[in-house]
Amino acid sequence: MKTKTLYDKVWQSHVVHERDDGMTLLYIDRHLVHEVTSPQAFEGLRLANRNLWRKDSILATADHNVPTTDRSAGIVDPISKMQVDTLDQNCKDFALTQFPMLDVRQGIVHVIGPEQGASLPGMTIVCGDSHTSTHGALGALAFGIGTSEVEHVLATQCLLMKKSKNMLIKVDGNLSSGVTSKDIILAIIGRLGTAGATGYTAEYAGAAIRSLSVEGRMTMCNMSIEAGARAGIIAVDDTTIEYVTNRPFAPKGAIWDQAVLQWRTLHSDEDVKFDVTVELNANLLKPQVTWGTSPEMVVDVDGVVPKDAHLSDDKQRALQYMDLQPGTPIEQIYLDKVFIGSCTNSRIEDLREAAKVIQGRKLAANIKLAMVVPGSGLVKQEAEQEGLDKIFKTAGFEWREPGCSMCLGMNADQLEVGERCASTSNRNFEGRQGKGGRTHLVSPVMAAAAAVHGHFVDVRRYL
Amino acid sequence: MKSFTKIESTLLPLDRRNVDTDAIIPQQYLKSVKRTGFGVNLFDNWRYLDPGVLGQDHSQRRVNSDFVLNQAVYKDAKILLARDNFGCGSSREHAVWSILDFGFEVVIASSFADIFCSNSYKNGLLPITLSAEEVDYLFKHVAKDPTFKCNVDLDAQIILDESDKTFSFEIDEFRKYCLLNGFDEIDLTLQHADKIKAYEVRLREVSPWIFDTY
Numbered sequence: 001m002k003t004k005t006l007y008d009k010v011w012q013s014h015v016v017h018e019r020d021d022g023m024t025l026l027y028i029d030r031h032l033v034h035e036v037t038s039p040q041a042f043e044g045l046r047l048a049n050r051n052l053w054r055k056d057s058i059l060a061t062a063d064h065n066v067p068t069t070d071r072s073a074g075i076v077d078p079i080s081k082m083q084v085d086t087l088d089q090n091c092k093d094f095a096l097t098q099f100p101m102l103d104v105r106q107g108i109v110h111v112i113g114p115e116q117g118a119s120l121p122g123m124t125i126v127c128g129d130s131h132t133s134t135h136g137a138l139g140a141l142a143f144g145i146g147t148s149e150v151e152h153v154l155a156t157q158c159l160l161m162k163k164s165k166n167m168l169i170k171v172d173g174n175l176s177s178g179v180t181s182k183d184i185i186l187a188i189i190g191r192l193g194t195a196g197a198t199g200y201t202a203e204y205a206g207a208a209i210r211s212l213s214v215e216g217r218m219t220m221c222n223m224s225i226e227a228g229a230r231a232g233i234i235a236v237d238d239t240t241i242e243y244v245t246n247r248p249f250a251p252k253g254a255i256w257d258q259a260v261l262q263w264r265t266l267h268s269d270e271d272v273k274f275d276v277t278v279e280l281n282a283n284l285l286k287p288q289v290t291w292g293t294s295p296e297m298v299v300d301v302d303g304v305v306p307k308d309a310h311l312s313d314d315k316q317r318a319l320q321y322m323d324l325q326p327g328t329p330i331e332q333i334y335l336d337k338v339f340i341g342s343c344t345n346s347r348i349e350d351l352r353e354a355a356k357v358i359q360g361r362k363l364a365a366n367i368k369l370a371m372v373v374p375g376s377g378l379v380k381q382e383a384e385q386e387g388l389d390k391i392f393k394t395a396g397f398e399w400r401e402p403g404c405s406m407c408l409g410m411n412a413d414q415l416e417v418g419e420r421c422a423s424t425s426n427r428n429f430e431g432r433q434g435k436g437g438r439t440h441l442v443s444p445v446m447a448a449a450a451a452v453h454g455h456f457v458d459v460r461r462y463l
Numbered sequence: 464m465k466s467f468t469k470i471e472s473t474l475l476p477l478d479r480r481n482v483d484t485d486a487i488i489p490q491q492y493l494k495s496v497k498r499t500g501f502g503v504n505l506f507d508n509w510r511y512l513d514p515g516v517l518g519q520d521h522s523q524r525r526v527n528s529d530f531v532l533n534q535a536v537y538k539d540a541k542i543l544l545a546r547d548n549f550g551c552g553s554s555r556e557h558a559v560w561s562i563l564d565f566g567f568e569v570v571i572a573s574s575f576a577d578i579f580c581s582n583s584y585k586n587g588l589l590p591i592t593l594s595a596e597e598v599d600y601l602f603k604h605v606a607k608d609p610t611f612k613c614n615v616d617l618d619a620q621i622i623l624d625e626s627d628k629t630f631s632f633e634i635d636e637f638r639k640y641c642l643l644n645g646f647d648e649i650d651l652t653l654q655h656a657d658k659i660k661a662y663e664v665r666l667r668e669v670s671p672w673i674f675d676t677y
């Protein structure tokens with residue numbers, strides 16, 4: 001029998017029909033829906049008078065537009081409100097399962113899917129959102145789609161696509177204290193470039209990956225798209241099974257046992273060949289900081305802003321936009337704001353690690369605003385039970401309600417023109433956090449240390 | 464979907480790599496629940512000097528006259544020319560809607576991000592990948608003469624320029640067939656409805672937990 005990668009296995013078990021040219025009708029098990037990329041799809045369904053294929057495949061929530069401050073009075077911005085209301089109405093009309101804004105289970109769609117057990121190993125999972133790759137951490141094939149594809153899945157439970165190639169990203173060794181899964185993935189993106197994995201599904205493997213929690217694995221799979229890979233995936237092991245156990249929507253009883261048996265097969269065959277293999281040694285990794293306007297523009301914390309004599313046009317443009325001089329040490333970059341949140345780093349483990357750095361310390365005087373935005377209402381609740389909110393608040397952080405928040409600034413949480421931010425999110429594009437805003441991507445512990453010092457510092461010195 | 468066959472047009476040169484969909488259409492415009500009206504906000508952060516919001520009168524905003532989209536010589540271009548990794552980042556289909564709504568029908572680049580590409584096909588926007596050298600050739604010619612025109616023929620998979628130089632490009636047979644005919648993929652898929660149902664029967668046996676989640 002032909003050996004297979006994990007991606008081959010999940011893909012092949014979901015093929016409904018394959019044309020001679022390889023174009024495949026792929027079955028979709030789980031469809032996550034949020035307010036920004038779904039209204040036009042529901043509208044299209046109505047206009048064409050089509051039915052929804054399988055409503056129990058869908059879980060919906062509003063995350064991009066929701067305010068992170070007091071919500072009891074509803075959404076103030078009328079345009080945001082209209083988009084969230086539209087989702088509420090669509091969920092009502094089609095009788096979909098939804099966590100509305102005031103439900104404690106509401107949160108960023110990529111946090112709540114795994115948290116609820118709606119995302120499970122071996123599933124095909126889609127959402128009109130490129131960071132759907134996050135769910136690959138459970139051994140699922142998960143990827144982002146556009147709104148027309150959202151409509152296609154609503155109407156047919158399938159997608160038409162061709163299979164990607166297989167890339168293995170092998171990370172061996174051990175992470176040193178203060179170096180996190182965020183640093184691994186940033187270093188990978190720095191190595192591959194933002195288009196380096198375009199056309200591939202990236203499987204992360206190796207000792208350093210196996211020793212990560214599912215939360216840490218999610219951080220890595222989340223940013224697969226920043227290397228160009230539509231999906232990232234990690235083999236199922238005890239850590240995965242333990243994570244899924246007793247989640248609200250996970251199977252129970254005899255069906256659970258049947259599921260676990262199947263999930264245990266979700267790993268690449270031992271001698272399988274990947275189209276490309278990339279290797280990294282975790283022992284050598286340092287905390288990473290992006291300096292430019294693309295996630296590939298990243299250096300070690302003890303490094304400097306690139307000063308090569310012949311910087312390419314895009315690097316020069318990035319330097320100008322970021323208002324940085326070539327050769328500036330990263331530790332001398334001063335900040336205005338700090339954002340801990342987003343589907344990359346807003347889970348309980350992220351908040352715990354950041355809180356350890358913050359404990360007993362205060363925000364630096366030059367930090368105008370530092371905020372923690374938990375990924376879901378349940379993460380927030382758990383953090384509060386552990387007293388993490390007090391640690392952050394005592395230090396001067398704002399403790400907010402869950403949502404996407406300043407990851408993209410669709411709600412009121414934005415950077416002003418020229419402001420510089422240490423952010424645990426995934427994109428440092430021009431204007432991503434607000435027109436003229438300057439974003440540096442880092443791990444939660446690096447963001448926490450920067451908040452205390454007012455500039456980037458090597459967090460390894462403070463642990 | 465509207466069909467695509469041939470066009471003849473000048474090119475608008477956007478000489479950048481890694482043009483992300485946040486740059487193509489910034490976040491505040493994603494609050495719209497419609498598919499139309501995004502053209503006026505295409506490349507909003509580069510095109511205007513002042514910040515904008517959804518629904519305002521954008522003709523009153525301060526225009527960045529240095530930005531190529533605001534230069535009159537390129538006004539009628541239906542072909543957008545860019546460098547590698549065009550359309551990277553967010554999956555927002557609003558990026559494709561804004562490019563089409565502005566009046567472009569083709570994007571030529573040395574590579575595209577996957578999701579942007581599939582979004583393009585679903586809306587009748589043709590993404591054409593050429594080699595870096597070919598893209599370079601086009602940039603040079605447009606820089607010399609902004610009225611430089613190309614003919615794009617989807618059926619023949621060929622771009623022909625004014626000096627009779629031709630570039631051939633690759634496209635999936637299926638994608639081409641859908642574009643040429645303006646086919647709706649959902650209709651095509653629903654022709655396989657019985658296969659989908661049969662798959663679900665099998666799936667319910669092998670993986671019953673996929674169903675009846677709530």
Ligand code: SF4
Nearest residue numbers: 131342343404407408
């Ligand atoms: S947190 Fe940021 S990246 Fe994640 S889904 Fe929300 S907007 Fe997208």
